[in-house]
Amino acid sequence: MSILINNETKLVVQGITGKEGAFHTQQMVEYGTQIVAGVTPGKGGQIDDNGIPIFNTLESAVTETGANASVIFVPPPFAADACLEAIDAGVDLIICITEGIPTMDMVPVKDALDNSHTRMIGPNCPGIITPGECKIGIMPGFIHKPHGNVGVISRSGTLTYEAVHQLTEQGIGQSTCIGIGGDPIIGTTFIDLLSLFKDDPHTEGVVMIGEIGGSAEEEAAQWMQNNNFDKSVVAFIAGQTAPPGRRMGHAGAIIAGGKGTAADKMTSLRNAGITVCDSPAEIGKTMANSLQSKMTV
Amino acid sequence: MKIHEYQGKELFRNAGVTVPNGYPAFSVDEAMEAYQKLNTEKVVVKAQIHAGGRGKGGGVKLANGTEEVQKYVNDIFGMNLITHQTGPEGKNVQRLLIEEASDIARELYAGIVLDRSSGKFVFMVSSEGGVEIEKIAAESPEKIIKEWIEPNEDLKQFQARKLAFALGLSGVQIKHAVKTFLSLWKVFKFYDCSLMEINPLVVTQSDEVIALDSKINFDDNALFRHKDIQEMRDLSEEEPSEVEADSYNLNYIKLDGNVGCMVNGAGLAMGTMDIIKLYGGEPANFLDVGGVANAETVAHGFKIILSDPNVKSILINIFGGIVRCDRVAQGVIDALAQVKVTIPVIIRLEGTNAIEARNLLKNAEHDFIVASSLADAAEKAVKATGEDI
Numbered sequence: 001m002s003i004l005i006n007n008e009t010k011l012v013v014q015g016i017t018g019k020e021g022a023f024h025t026q027q028m029v030e031y032g033t034q035i036v037a038g039v040t041p042g043k044g045g046q047i048d049d050n051g052i053p054i055f056n057t058l059e060s061a062v063t064e065t066g067a068n069a070s071v072i073f074v075p076p077p078f079a080a081d082a083c084l085e086a087i088d089a090g091v092d093l094i095i096c097i098t099e100g101i102p103t104m105d106m107v108p109v110k111d112a113l114d115n116s117h118t119r120m121i122g123p124n125c126p127g128i129i130t131p132g133e134c135k136i137g138i139m140p141g142f143i144h145k146p147h148g149n150v151g152v153i154s155r156s157g158t159l160t161y162e163a164v165h166q167l168t169e170q171g172i173g174q175s176t177c178i179g180i181g182g183d184p185i186i187g188t189t190f191i192d193l194l195s196l197f198k199d200d201p202h203t204e205g206v207v208m209i210g211e212i213g214g215s216a217e218e219e220a221a222q223w224m225q226n227n228n229f230d231k232s233v234v235a236f237i238a239g240q241t242a243p244p245g246r247r248m249g250h251a252g253a254i255i256a257g258g259k260g261t262a263a264d265k266m267t268s269l270r271n272a273g274i275t276v277c278d279s280p281a282e283i284g285k286t287m288a289n290s291l292q293s294k295m296t297v
Numbered sequence: 298m299k300i301h302e303y304q305g306k307e308l309f310r311n312a313g314v315t316v317p318n319g320y321p322a323f324s325v326d327e328a329m330e331a332y333q334k335l336n337t338e339k340v341v342v343k344a345q346i347h348a349g350g351r352g353k354g355g356g357v358k359l360a361n362g363t364e365e366v367q368k369y370v371n372d373i374f375g376m377n378l379i380t381h382q383t384g385p386e387g388k389n390v391q392r393l394l395i396e397e398a399s400d401i402a403r404e405l406y407a408g409i410v411l412d413r414s415s416g417k418f419v420f421m422v423s424s425e426g427g428v429e430i431e432k433i434a435a436e437s438p439e440k441i442i443k444e445w446i447e448p449n450e451d452l453k454q455f456q457a458r459k460l461a462f463a464l465g466l467s468g469v470q471i472k473h474a475v476k477t478f479l480s481l482w483k484v485f486k487f488y489d490c491s492l493m494e495i496n497p498l499v500v501t502q503s504d505e506v507i508a509l510d511s512k513i514n515f516d517d518n519a520l521f522r523h524k525d526i527q528e529m530r531d532l533s534e535e536e537p538s539e540v541e542a543d544s545y546n547l548n549y550i551k552l553d554g555n556v557g558c559m560v561n562g563a564g565l566a567m568g569t570m571d572i573i574k575l576y577g578g579e580p581a582n583f584l585d586v587g588g589v590a591n592a593e594t595v596a597h598g599f600k601i602i603l604s605d606p607n608v609k610s611i612l613i614n615i616f617g618g619i620v621r622c623d624r625v626a627q628g629v630i631d632a633l634a635q636v637k638v639t640i641p642v643i644i645r646l647e648g649t650n651a652i653e654a655r656n657l658l659k660n661a662e663h664d665f666i667v668a669s670s671l672a673d674a675a676e677k678a679v680k681a682t683g684e685d686i
Binding site: 027105107108114138142143157158159209211238239243247253279280 | 431489516517566648672
C-alpha cells in the first residue's frame, strides 16, 4: 500500500522538452511510471523520444489523456505560472521539482491550492516515490525497497536518499517516500502527510527528516500528540551546527530571530514522544529497533 | 541579499516614505561635504555596515556643530565596529551616512515578514520602538500588532488605519502613518523583499512619521528581475571566500571549525556538519557542490576550503543518485591534479556505482582515506585533524 501515487497514477510532465525534463522523463519511464503526456507551449503535436505526446497546454493534455498528476520541470521565472496552470486544469496532484521560485510568486499559488482540490508537493523537492510502482521526481529509484511498511517525509533531497538507503540496508522497505521541499512556502506539510500515513494500514512507521527554519516540525510534533499518532516515528533534524541568520542552501533553512533552531525542533519532537536521532547515520538502525520493539510488545 | 541603511532609505524616499535628509559618504572628506550640504547644525553620523546594534557599538553619534561632526566622523570612519551581530572580530567601517537629526516624540517599530505557517506576508507594528523585536516577541508578544496581507492583494487602507490606531496615534499622525505603511508594503512587494524592518519608526514633535532606520533583505531567488538591487550589493560586507564560491555557483558558508566538508545537497551537507560535531570535531564550513560533482566543481571546492587556514582535514561526502559515484571519484582524482592538497582527504561515496568508485580511489596516486559509511567518515575526518601526511 501507499499514499498519493501508485501504478495507476497517470502523469503529465510540464517542461518535458527541457534538459532536466527530458532526462528525468526517461528515468521515470525506465522505472515504470505511467507517463501519458508532456507539455511544452509551442511544441504541441510533437512526440518525445519515449513516444509521449506533447501538448501546448496542460488543459488539453489532461482532457485528452486523463492525466491525474503533473510534475513540473519549468525554470524558476515561469514555474509558479505552471503550478497555477496545473491547478486550473484540475489535476489531483502536482509535484513541483523547480528550485529557486521567488516567494512573492508562491504566495498566490499557495492560495490557489487552498481553494482547490489539488495537492502540491514541493517546490524545490526531489519528488515522491512509491517504490516498485511509481516514481515522480529526480530521486534514484534503485536505492528503494518496494512494498514496504515505512513512509519517509523529508525537507531534503540527498539526505532523504541517505535515510532511504539506510532503511533498505536494514531490510526495511518503504511504502511511499516524499520530499516536501526546502522552500519557505510549500504545498504539502509534514502534518498533511502524517495524516495520510495515519490512514494507510500498511504503513507501520514514518521517518521524518526536518531541518532548521520555520516551525513545521514543532507543528507536526503537536499534531502527532493531539491525534494519538501511534505508528513508529523516527526523526532527524539537520542543522544542529548551523549558525543563526544564514541561509543553509535551501531558501527555507534559516534560523531567524532565534527561531527555527534544530535544538527547539528536537525538543518539541521528544516532548511529543517521538524518537529523535542525533546522528544522520542512525536513522535506519533506529527505525529497525523501533519496529522490532513494537512487534514484541 | 542585504543592503545598507542609506540604500534602503533611498528606496523609501522614492516610494514616498519620509526619511531624514541625508547623504552617504565614502571618506572623511565626503562626510564633511555632506554636512555642509545639509546646512544644519545637528546631524547624526551613522556607520553603514550590514549588522544591527551599531548604536551600542559606538557607530552612531549625534553631533552638534562642525567640530563635533569632524570628531565623530574621524572616530567612526575606519573604526572596527563590534556589535552582537558582527561577531567578536567586528567590521571595518568604510561608509557613513550623515543625516539631519530629528525631534523625536515617539519611537515605534514597523516590519514586514513572511508568515510561513499561513503562506502570507504579515505587517507588524509595535509601540516599543528602538528595542529588539525578538525581545518584545519573547517577553510581551501582545505588544506586537499584526495585519496579514491577502494573496494577490495589497495592504488595505483600513488595515493600515487599524495599525495606526493600535499604536495610539491620533489626528494628522494617523494620515502620515497610513501613507507610510502603504508605501512600505509597496516597496516590499515591488522589490521582492524577504524582510523589512524600520526600527525605530519615529513620530516627530511636528507629528510627522519618519523612517529613522531601514533594514531590508531581498529574496535571492527573485534578484534576476531586479538588476538595480543587484547593483547595490556591497561585496566588502561578505566573506571573500563566500563571494568566490558564489562566482563558481557553489553554496559555501565559512564556519569556525577545522574539518572542511564537501557534500552534494544542502540537507546532507548540514547533516554532515552535524555528524562531524557528534564525533568531537568542528565543521569548518557548509559546502553544497550541487548535483554535478565533476572535476571542475570539486577543484573549486578544494580551493575554497583550503583558503581557510584552520582546515586540517577534508571530508567529501557524496550520495550518488543520478550522479554516478565513479564519475565523482574521477572528478576528485582529476581535481587533485590541479589543486595541491597536503592535508588528509577522507572520502565517502555511496549510491550508484559506489564500488567502482572505491576501486578508482584505491588505485589513485593520491593517498585518500576511504570511508565505508557516514559515521566511519566523520570519525576518520575528525581523527585526521591531528595528523599530517
